[in-house]
Amino acid sequence: MKHITIIMPLIKECSVSACGFNAMDGCHAKxxxxxxxTNPGCDTFFNVPDMSAHATSVGRTGGVGACKVSGCKFNTDYECMADEIMVSLISQKANCATYAPR
Ligand code: SF4
Ligand code: SF4
Structure with a gap:
């Protein structure tokens, strides 16, 4: 496998425990x-009710690859420029809790 290295904002915490990438309040998607x-929802969320089927590579913490919420003050050219973000359930949806309107 070929690799690339990209600097991305860290997902410091995600409390959406039903997501298949979630383990121990962390996101383990790449x-x-x-x-x-205008909706800062996590598009990568997918519902996996069986906790034993969640991601097991918990040594890696995910980052924000792209963000389409141009109205957020941290957004430049559809990329997130925050140092880190938090994701949580807001109105029953996995949302970026760091979102802040311009
Ligand atoms: S940040 Fe998104 S993809 Fe990662 S665990 Fe949370 S809901 Fe899932
Ligand atoms: S902080 Fe703003 S720019 Fe960064 S991921 Fe969240 S909504 Fe997108």
């Missing part, structure tokens, strides 16, 4: 995509 329009 990178997530956030948002659509």
């Amino acid at each position: 990178a997530i995509t956030v948002g659509n329009g």
Whole structure:
């Protein structure tokens, strides 16, 4: 496998325990995509009710690969420029809790 190295904002914490990438309040996807329009939802979320089927590579913490919420003050060219973000359930959806309107 060929590798690339990219600097991305860290997902410091994610409390959406039903997501298949979640273990111990951490996101273990390589990178997530956030948002659509004005909604800062985590597009990478997928529901896996069986905790034993969640990601097991917990040594790696995910980052924000892309964000389509241009109205967030941390967004430049559809990328997140925050140092780190938090993700949590907001209105029953996995959302970026670091989102802040311009
Ligand atoms: S940040 Fe998104 S992909 Fe990662 S564990 Fe949370 S809901 Fe899942
Ligand atoms: S902080 Fe703003 S720019 Fe960064 S992922 Fe969240 S909504 Fe997108």
